[in-house]
Amino acid sequence: xxxTLRQLGERGLIALLKRQLPRGRDVRIxxxxxxxxxxxxxxxxxxxxLLKTDAxxxxxxxxxxxxxxxxxxxxxxxxxxxxxxxxxxxRWALVTATLREEMPVRFVREVYRxxxxxxxxxxxxxxxxxxxxxxxxxxxxxxxxxxVEPQAMKLRSAARPNDAIYVTGxxxxxxxxxxxxxxxxxxxxxxxxxxxxVGAMIDISDGLARDLGHICRExxxxxVVWKSAVPIALAAGRSLQRALHDGxxxxxxxxxxxxxxxxxxxxxxxxxPRLRLSLLxxxxxxxxxxxxxxxxxxxxxxxxxxxxxxxxxx
Amino acid sequence: xxxTLRQLGERGLIALLKRQLPRGRDVRIxxxxxxxxxxxxxxxxxxxxLLKTDAxxxxxxxxxxxxxxxxxxxxxxxxxxxxxxxxxxxRWALVTATLREEMPVRFVREVYRxxxxxxxxxxxxxxxxxxxxxxxxxxxxxxxxxxVEPQAMKLRSAARPNDAIYVTGxxxxxxxxxxxxxxxxxxxxxxxxxxxxVGAMIDISDGLARDLGHICRExxxxxVVWKSAVPIALAAGRSLQRALHDGxxxxxxxxxxxxxxxxxxxxxxxxxPRLRLSLLxxxxxxxxxxxxxxxxxxxxxxxxxxxxxxxxxx
Numbered sequence: 153x154x155x156t157l158r159q160l161g162e163r164g165l166i167a168l169l170k171r172q173l174p175r176g177r178d179v180r181i182x183x184x185x186x187x188x189x190x191x192x193x194x195x196x197x198x199x200x201x202l203l204k205t206d207a208x209x210x211x212x213x214x215x216x217x218x219x220x221x222x223x224x225x226x227x228x229x230x231x232x233x234x235x236x237x238x239x240x241x242x243r244w245a246l247v248t249a250t251l252r253e254e255m256p257v258r259f260v261r262e263v264y265r266x267x268x269x270x271x272x273x274x275x276x277x278x279x280x281x282x283x284x285x286x287x288x289x290x291x292x293x294x295x296x297x298x299x300v301e302p303q304a305m306k307l308r309s310a311a312r313p314n315d316a317i318y319v320t321g322x323x324x325x326x327x328x329x330x331x332x333x334x335x336x337x338x339x340x341x342x343x344x345x346x347x348x349x350v351g352a353m354i355d356i357s358d359g360l361a362r363d364l365g366h367i368c369r370e371x372x373x374x375x376v377v378w379k380s381a382v383p384i385a386l387a388a389g390r391s392l393q394r395a396l397h398d399g400x401x402x403x404x405x406x407x408x409x410x411x412x413x414x415x416x417x418x419x420x421x422x423x424x425p426r427l428r429l430s431l432l433x434x435x436x437x438x439x440x441x442x443x444x445x446x447x448x449x450x451x452x453x454x455x456x457x458x459x460x461x462x463x464x465x466x
Numbered sequence: 467x468x469x470t471l472r473q474l475g476e477r478g479l480i481a482l483l484k485r486q487l488p489r490g491r492d493v494r495i496x497x498x499x500x501x502x503x504x505x506x507x508x509x510x511x512x513x514x515x516l517l518k519t520d521a522x523x524x525x526x527x528x529x530x531x532x533x534x535x536x537x538x539x540x541x542x543x544x545x546x547x548x549x550x551x552x553x554x555x556x557r558w559a560l561v562t563a564t565l566r567e568e569m570p571v572r573f574v575r576e577v578y579r580x581x582x583x584x585x586x587x588x589x590x591x592x593x594x595x596x597x598x599x600x601x602x603x604x605x606x607x608x609x610x611x612x613x614v615e616p617q618a619m620k621l622r623s624a625a626r627p628n629d630a631i632y633v634t635g636x637x638x639x640x641x642x643x644x645x646x647x648x649x650x651x652x653x654x655x656x657x658x659x660x661x662x663x664v665g666a667m668i669d670i671s672d673g674l675a676r677d678l679g680h681i682c683r684e685x686x687x688x689x690v691v692w693k694s695a696v697p698i699a700l701a702a703g704r705s706l707q708r709a710l711h712d713g714x715x716x717x718x719x720x721x722x723x724x725x726x727x728x729x730x731x732x733x734x735x736x737x738x739p740r741l742r743l744s745l746l747x748x749x750x751x752x753x754x755x756x757x758x759x760x761x762x763x764x765x766x767x768x769x770x771x772x773x774x775x776x777x778x779x780x
Binding site for chain 2: 154155156157158159160162165166168169172173174175176178179181182183184187188190192193199201203204205206207209212243244246248250251252253254255256257258260261264265268272277278279280281282283284285286288289293295297299
């Protein structure tokens with residue numbers, strides 16, 4: 153019997169492709185991190201080229217309630233957030249748009265105004281792309297290219313045991329609106345990289361639990377998260393579950409060696425007084441993530457949103 | 467009344483976006499040529515970064531008759547052909563695949579085997595991308611990044627009056643099979659760029675008439691094509707119309723100053739004895755393309771395939 157993609161699952165497919173596809177010698181970071189990083193030329197002052205592609209699809213990443221400007225903004229902001237995760241400097245974008253012929257020109261102009269606004273805010277120029285006619289769903293796919301200095305680049309795999317775990321902003325409930333107008337944390341990430349103390353970093357797209365899970369797996373460590381320390385967004389009601397699992401927060405999640413954490417917090421508050429920085433917990437040896445409550449009880453946190461002890465919120 | 471995309475047309479849309487989108491200072495070639503070319507770093511030995519994205523869609527660029535390997539090959543070979551047009555050196559690819567859940571894993575593996583085969587043949591590594599589940603059509607979008615030396619880069623706008631016009635291979639009838647297994651002319655283009663005599667260059671994707679039209683418009687010249695000199699592929703029957711308009715030939719079309727043409731032809735035959743090089747005609751002042759028959763009569767050639775004097779073949 154033939155195995156289908158449904159049976160294999162997305163992780164299975166990525167693992168398969170990772171094994172199947174050859175890896176070049178000039179590739180520093182290939183399939184699996186937020187962006188790919190490759191070595192461009194020898195005279196390039198050691199900088200790496202970062203590459204990322206990301207798509208938004210009608211009915212999946214946005215619906216009728218989104219304005220065309222917001223759709224464009226989101227399509228550009230998502231891969232920008234991946235650049236933030238690696239502390240990269242985004243520079244050029246190619247936009248592939250699949251458009252239906254009956255779309256008003258005005259709608260398409262607004263979409264591109266949203267794309268250009270998000271690009272312009274972070275110094276990115278749209279240098280090309282493609283428009284494709286379709287009878288199907290409306291799609292935007294953005295390919296981003298940019299740079300990073302190798303010593304500034306942040307990876308998912310650089311956390312060590314006994315690091316402090318931090319997150320910016322507040323989490324959960326993004327679907328209520330934030331997912332259409334969030335600000336990629338490019339400036340914050342570049343500032344963090346300059347502090348010289350950040351270990352692993354990732355942007356939260358799949359939800360805190362899953363993205364912290366990525367850091368744990370790729371760094372070969374485990375994490376303990378204080379339940380009461382998780383910053384819950386207003387839009388998430390008071391649901392810790394939503395803050396842990398909703399996703400599309402596009403905040404930065406990163407680790408810092410414990411002894412450097414106080415100093416970093418002080419500097420952060422001075423530099424970004426209006427953006428909350430929460431100390432979530434710490435890393436340790438082993439595997440997986442545990443939630444720690446105020447009575448000192450720990451329980452495992454399922455990455456996919458299933459809480460072993462509590463009924464799951466919708 | 468609202469104008470729709472159907473009313474505006476594709477050229478109208480591109481012109482509109484070109485006006486609407488801001489152009490960065492580090493952008494050498496933006497929207498409108500085969501690839502975008504941008505300035506990366508100052509220490510990069512003056513090389514330019516080339517960027518290109520291109521998609522193939524089920525039912526548009528391939529159908530049931532194509533094998534999954536061929537679909538992957540074509541998806542990678544198309545943007546590679548754009549790199550050839552600019553005499554660029556492709557290096558890294560990101561692949562976005564929209565896949566249906568009921569697809570057999572084996573099919574998807576074969577698609578990626580085709581992608582990797584075309585990439586590997588030209589020294590390109592697939593460094594990332596994205597898989598998106600869809601209930602709609604199967605799609606592959608490839609974003610390519612690579613390099614070119616500024617003095618080697620070939621543009622559509624560099625033809626001058628009294629250049630000789632050349633085309634590689636034979637044209638027309640690609641739909642019979644060639645479009646699924648063509649070889650991008652990367653090696654030939656890089657060799658041509660080294661000869662130091664090529665003016666404008668483009669790859670034939672829209673058909674000889676249209677792509678020569680691009681060169682004419684962007685160079686501000688006109689072209690005269692000898693009817694009997696157009697190399698007609700076997701698959702096109704004996705139809706000149708098909709050779710002029712079918713498209714997806716992925717051959718190189720380029721110009722050379724007349725006084726350099728004899729020497730170039732000799733060198734070509736020595737270097738690529740198995741690939742035909744045809745002298746098609748010459749450039750001149752003015753606008754548009756004219757077809758010249760053996761009795762010395764000229765008539766205008768409509769880029770879109772409408773022949774003003776003959777009924778059009780299907």
